[in-house]
Amino acid sequence: MREDIEKYRRMSGVKSDSFQDLEAAPHWEAYETGVQHYDADEYLQAVAWLEESLSEALSALEECRALCEGPWEDEDEEEKMQPGLYEAIAAHYIQVLKCRQQCVLEIATKPGRISATEDFIPSHLDLLQFAYNQVGNQTLAAECAASYLLFYPTDEAMLEKMKQYRTELGEDTAVTHYVQRSLMEKKLIYYAVEHLGETFNDPVSIILIFLKDQMLMRRTPKSLRGPLPFEGIAVTMDSQQMNGTQRVVFDRVLTESECKDLLRLTKAAGEAGDGYRARRSPHTPHERFEGLTVLKAMQLAQNGDVEWRDAKLLLQASEKSRKIIESYFTPGKKLHFSFTHLVCRRAVDGEQEGRMDLSHPVHADNCLLDPEGQECWKEPPAYVYRDYSGILYLNDDFQGGGLFFTEMDTVTVTAEVRPKCGRLVAFSSGKENPHGVWAVSRGRRCAIALWYTHSREHAEQVKGYVEETNTSTSNISSSAPRAPNRASKTADQRQKPGLDRKQHPKVLRARDEF
Ligand SMILES: O=C(O)CCC(=O)C(=O)O
Ligand SMILES: [Fe+2]
Structure with missing residues (x-):
């Protein structure tokens, strides 16, 4: 491929901007540059890049969601799900909703990788919150903290920071919209799971943990754990x-x-x-x-x-x-x-x-x-x-x-x-x-x-x-x-294993025993 590109480059009339990377993900480039500046304590630059990345990511999300409207992807499923008009409409709509939820993973997947980076959007807010604070913009830092809490309403560290900001708070409206819309979609899908026999593996469970717990709590107020099938354990x-x-x-x-x-x-x-x-x-x-x-x-x-x-x-x-x-x-x-x-x-x-x-x-x-x-x-x-x-x-x-x-x-x-x-x-x-x-x-x-x-x-x-x-x-x-019952370790009893006890390989590790 490289050789082909070189060959085209040598052709007359071909300019460098004739080459377009159709796989490019501008939000990823901005994100990585932002994180590099952040790691180098260059918070002004970090803020600029991360803001750009966030807005690019949200627009990539819109584009992906728009592509979810369309004909059935899986014809087998279409045949299976044709009992009646209403059912077919509901099934189609649920498929669109699931596809839209999947988009979050798509934008969070770095080009060339197979799996998504967890918490891609919230991690922007976390980094931005810190970076804004470092450059003295408490209002925007507080906005990011508030937006972050939309994802993790009980995150203690962030709640603590919110207290510290003690300022007039707003929330990033784009993020508020994103979270609320996602929650609404999940609610609809969960309704379908409960009443229409659908199944759903939530691609992004952060908001879901919150939502699912609320929904399950309503139905099984005591414990979510099933009884053990054997006595004496x-x-x-x-x-x-x-x-x-x-x-x-x-x-x-x-x-x-x-x-x-x-x-x-x-x-x-x-x-x-x-x-x-x-x-x-x-x-x-x-x-x-x-x-x-x-x-x-x-x-x-x-x-x-x-x-x-x-x-x-x-x-x-x-x-x-x-x-x-x-x-x-x-x-x-x-x-x-x-x-x-x-x-x-x-x-x-x-x-x-x-x-x-x-x-x-x-x-x-x-x-x-x-x-x-x-x-x-x-x-x-x-x-x-x-x-x-x-x-x-x-x-x-x-x-x-x-x-x-x-x-x-x-x-x-x-x-x-x-x-x-x-x-x-x-x-x-x-x-x-x-x-x-x-x-x-x-x-x-x-x-x-x-x-x-x-x-x-x-x-x-x-x-x-x-x-x-x-x-x-x-x-x-x-x-x-x-x-x-055996006594447990509390969080403050956590220990770092001493360096004398183990080595810490720095590379990616697969389980390698088989
Ligand atoms: O033997 C154990 O306690 C753990 C082994 C393990 O983690 C593994 O085989 O993946
Ligand atoms: Fe293991």
Whole structure:
């Protein structure tokens, strides 16, 4: 392509302005220039560029929205949705609304990237608010703060700033219009979800969190969490106690004897050598990995290499965890297995002295974490279809090996979980839950790592086995007594992992174990 362009350039009559970049996104160029000035503390220039970017972004949004009016994109859907005139009109209108909502993602996607930058519009307001304040324009700073609060009405830091501005406040009318219109569209779509059997995956959930909560509160005033499908399981820590969102720790999912049986199976896993794509030490040379998939366990059982009972127990434990996580996080919405892996990490003797690394570097399970850009790119090679993650621990007789959650910076630890037999930690697989594992410095740490998806296409192919064992799942440790609540860490107890404890790679990271 470059050569072609050079060839055209050499042709007589072709001028440089004859070349037009049809993919150009002026708001992105302005945004990046604005952010560069902002980072260099050049706030006057930052303000000019960011204002330009914001107004370009809003007009790109209008253009995109205008293109949503039009014929059906999906003819199959058209056929499906033709029961009557009113229904057809409603379905068409809902499609237009969904398309318009999608536009927010389109403008927030940097040319050349697949996934959108989260909070693109609000982040303009956040930066502008600070920059205006720096250049002494409190009125405009306050306007930006007020506009930002339209997106995040309860953001404490911004509310605090608003108090400080103590000035005659206005709101940026363009942004007010944008937010109100978006809210109205979401309300209509949600009406359709509730009454017309539509489904909707909100592309931008910021306003939605607020809106959906209000709507759900009306219907289910008490708790949004579903009841657990098994007796005897304790919720030891919830999201709030873990200083995050969509995180939970359950205890007593397995009994001591079930853990023992599963640990017996891990011995076979070590021998079978089915660890992380045959790499013995995918994350650190100081530990050896041994892994066993459900399918492999079944094959080994078929060959008589392991006990059927143990292989079945692996499947039952996985299915039990799936049911618990589904009913806790997504009551009424099916979660499929996406991948299940019985994994042990064994400290290599004589390799622990002066060790600085982690057993598993900080990562998110469905996106590529970019701590510097405070982004997590939901694009391949990440396993983007993973929606929830679970880890069911089997033992605690090892040193180190705690699971920890961090902020997006990958260094500020917000919660820690000490593995032990029967403890299941579960969390949503996205950027809200970066996590890692401290070095295992002595012994062998075993757990069943579980990933789940809402997407049927990405469901793990062990369905037949699951159905076969489904009826007996409820037998495993379903009547154990409840465990006592465990004290949680408060926000001010958050710690930064010391540099002596880990390395912080600065590059984009994919989960690289398979
Ligand atoms: O074993 C653990 O505690 C976490 C492992 C993990 O995060 C992963 O495999 O993605
Ligand atoms: Fe993970």
